[in-house]
Amino acid sequence: MNKKKTTIKDIANVLDISPAAVSKAMHDDPRISAKTKNAVKRVARELNYQPNHLASALRSGKSNLVGVIVPRTNSNFFSSVIENMEGVLNKAGYNIIITQSNESFEKECKNIDTLLFTQVDGIIASMANETVDLSHYEKIKSKGIPLILFDRGENDLNVDYIGIDDYESSHMIIEHLTAIGCKRIAHIGGFRRTRIFNNRIRGFIDALHKHNLPHDKHLLIESSLTLEDGRLKMQELLSLDNPPDAVYVASDYAALGALQVLNEQHVKVPEEMCLVGFGNEPFTSLVSPTITTVKQHSEQIGKIAAETFIKRIEAKNWKPKLEKNILKSELIIRNSSNRHLSIKSS
Amino acid sequence: MNKKKTTIKDIANVLDISPAAVSKAMHDDPRISAKTKNAVKRVARELNYQPNHLASALRSGKSNLVGVIVPRTNSNFFSSVIENMEGVLNKAGYNIIITQSNESFEKECKNIDTLLFTQVDGIIASMANETVDLSHYEKIKSKGIPLILFDRGENDLNVDYIGIDDYESSHMIIEHLTAIGCKRIAHIGGFRRTRIFNNRIRGFIDALHKHNLPHDKHLLIESSLTLEDGRLKMQELLSLDNPPDAVYVASDYAALGALQVLNEQHVKVPEEMCLVGFGNEPFTSLVSPTITTVKQHSEQIGKIAAETFIKRIEAKNWKPKLEKNILKSELIIRNSSNRHLSIKSS
DNA sequence: TACATTTGCTTAAACGATTAAGCAAATATA
DNA sequence: TATATTTGCTTAATCGTTTAAGCAAATGTA
Numbered sequence A, B: 001m002n003k004k005k006t007t008i009k010d011i012a013n014v015l016d017i018s019p020a021a022v023s024k025a026m027h028d029d030p031r032i033s034a035k036t037k038n039a040v041k042r043v044a045r046e047l048n049y050q051p052n053h054l055a056s057a058l059r060s061g062k063s064n065l066v067g068v069i070v071p072r073t074n075s076n077f078f079s080s081v082i083e084n085m086e087g088v089l090n091k092a093g094y095n096i097i098i099t100q101s102n103e104s105f106e107k108e109c110k111n112i113d114t115l116l117f118t119q120v121d122g123i124i125a126s127m128a129n130e131t132v133d134l135s136h137y138e139k140i141k142s143k144g145i146p147l148i149l150f151d152r153g154e155n156d157l158n159v160d161y162i163g164i165d166d167y168e169s170s171h172m173i174i175e176h177l178t179a180i181g182c183k184r185i186a187h188i189g190g191f192r193r194t195r196i197f198n199n200r201i202r203g204f205i206d207a208l209h210k211h212n213l214p215h216d217k218h219l220l221i222e223s224s225l226t227l228e229d230g231r232l233k234m235q236e237l238l239s240l241d242n243p244p245d246a247v248y249v250a251s252d253y254a255a256l257g258a259l260q261v262l263n264e265q266h267v268k269v270p271e272e273m274c275l276v277g278f279g280n281e282p283f284t285s286l287v288s289p290t291i292t293t294v295k296q297h298s299e300q301i302g303k304i305a306a307e308t309f310i311k312r313i314e315a316k317n318w319k320p321k322l323e324k325n326i327l328k329s330e331l332i333i334r335n336s337s338n339r340h341l342s343i344k345s346s
Numbered sequence C: 001t002a003c004a005t006t007t008g009c010t011t012a013a014a015c016g017a018t019t020a021a022g023c024a025a026a027t028a029t030a
Numbered sequence D: 001t002a003t004a005t006t007t008g009c010t011t012a013a014t015c016g017t018t019t020a021a022g023c024a025a026a027t028g029t030a
Helices: A008-015 A019-026 A034-046 A053-060 A076-091 A105-117 A135-143 A166-179 A195-210 A227-238 A252-264 A298-314 B008-015 B019-026 B034-046 B053-060 B076-091 B105-117 B135-142 B166-179 B195-210 B227-238 B252-264 B298-314
Strands: A065-070 A095-100 A122-125 A147-150 A160-164 A185-189 A220-222 A246-249 A274-276 A293-295 A323-327 A330-332 B065-070 B095-100 B122-125 B147-150 B160-164 B185-189 B220-222 B246-249 B274-276 B293-295 B323-327 B330-332
Touching: A008 A019, A008 A034, A019 A034, A053 B053, A065 A076, A065 A105, A076 A095, A076 A298, A076 B095, A095 A105, A095 B076, A105 A135, A122 A298, A135 A147, A147 A298, A160 A166, A160 A298, A166 A185, A166 A195, A166 A246, A166 A274, A166 A293, A166 A330, A185 A195, A185 A227, A185 A252, A195 A220, A220 A227, A227 A246, A227 A252, A246 A252, A252 A274, A298 A323, B008 B019, B008 B034, B019 B034, B065 B076, B065 B105, B076 B095, B076 B298, B095 B105, B105 B135, B122 B298, B135 B147, B147 B298, B160 B166, B160 B298, B166 B185, B166 B195, B166 B246, B166 B274, B166 B293, B166 B330, B185 B195, B185 B227, B185 B252, B195 B220, B220 B227, B227 B246, B227 B252, B246 B252, B252 B274, B298 B323
Parallel strands: A065 A095, A065 A122, A095 B095, A122 A147, A147 A160, A160 A323, A185 A220, A185 A246, A246 A274, B065 B095, B065 B122, B122 B147, B147 B160, B160 B323, B185 B220, B185 B246, B246 B274
Antiparallel strands: A293 A330, B293 B330
């Protein structure tokens, strides 16, 4: 049992050279001869040498670790973003550390502390729903390491941001719903304090005006957008004196809750009520009827976020500033708003 | 702008004491006076001191980091396991690093390398579907750090394991299906080489015998258990000369695929065909009809895995050995196998 | 041959914290 | 008062790696 790990010193001893030479040989320093390099690499393999990350990170001040903070990993969107981010970062020699805030502000603060403590070289994050106070994000900026936000971002921080055009997405949805004859369109939106949800709400209102549709206050509801809350808000809408003929929900989970209520109360979808979700979660194409939704191009968001990080870390004297990267979203029309085609699973 | 981070040296300079005294004061060493301790802590706060994890980990040989490997984080089961693991570990002063294998053997190997490279104090893992060769897991053991497996484990590694009783779960399911009158029960199972799926298959076969039901070879199919493969395998079963009257699928995702096919082909569930899934993913209670499934107590699995890790790390001269912690699962009966009650959403 | 340059290494300091060992001063014990 | 013990620190080594500086030997140049 060789419990003791092999270090560059061990390799140096075997070859009777200095540890410094070994270190340089491993990093292909031009001032080390090919013969020595080969010998070092051979012995390293033989002794099963694994470089000690802590030591090199301590000395060089670079950990090659990128911290990632997401509200939850159990949504397809975030899981896909992470996967694509990881692909790009791994190729560039970085490894990622995933943490989840569970939509809790307190947890998000703890995550940031953990990541800074682990000496990550940068942080890529999407904010929790609860987050309003941004001082803990300022902490990242003040450390001088890159901070990249995606999806749930905040302009006030003046850092890079990658996301989709939420305002425009709402327009796309209203356009589609009016085209199929909807006259009273409701919106179960997120909390206005979150920028993306605010943008969706603004887009919703402006699009209604554009199409000369009534903007009834009762038809615009803020929600935590969980499945359960989607159910409650749908019940609210159904109990109105003059209920809507279409509902645009700002999250697929809440849309699913809404659909459950509609099914339970035998409201025919899409005949009596059209439904549109947001996010293109896999289940939207699995439930009955399938749910019309918005695809956010999580692959691109992940890749671009990672590439932005690399760009920032490689730029020598870079100062954080607001730089937005807004991608186009895509409306995926399914049966919950399909009034002209025969209804079958997509 | 104070870019340079404060170190114990800075604190020492302010108070005109040695860095060693500062370090000890921070750790409440009994040989440091209360007065000095207070002064150190005050200055630390004033200078916004953050201990350098790399340095302390390098010196002490402990990183207080635990690596977690899961197939994917976007399932409710794993996401919940992680959440509960984290709760216990944080309290004990550990932070976790989550990595996902995406069910790929190669990715799993890379993850292990990353985690070992990051000098984690231990690893808690659930194996990828693809994994057959276990040599990379041996690498963890040979480092002398604790390895804890859950859900997808492997006895051959002789390490701690936390999971549910898969064999018994199959019995529960068959018991339920026979009780409601099913006579020809099929099983879309996972690959036999994965222990948990093999146990479910063994349980399935033994339970059939126990209830004097036929064990038709065509009614037992191995599958990758993705949604798509669930569809394909269901189509296979429906095209048999003598199709089954119930299907037990070893994963909720594949069960959902099966349900789609049944709905599309207008096979009435549960009247003509009963369906049972596995895992209690949220969507099983959301689709129509709702799917009967098995709850795995992810909260407990996460907690126990974390507690086992702590137990191992605190035991001085502990040698890895097989120690199983098998939890009881729970059958959640929903409409897809509800033949006696009126059919409504649960 | 005399000097400059290049090659291929070595030396030694550093990164920031921990910790065994040591030492003077204060306090306790006889 | 003389000695032992405790208190409260300091010194210096260490963890494993990186890297600036330095220095012989080999090679190139005039």
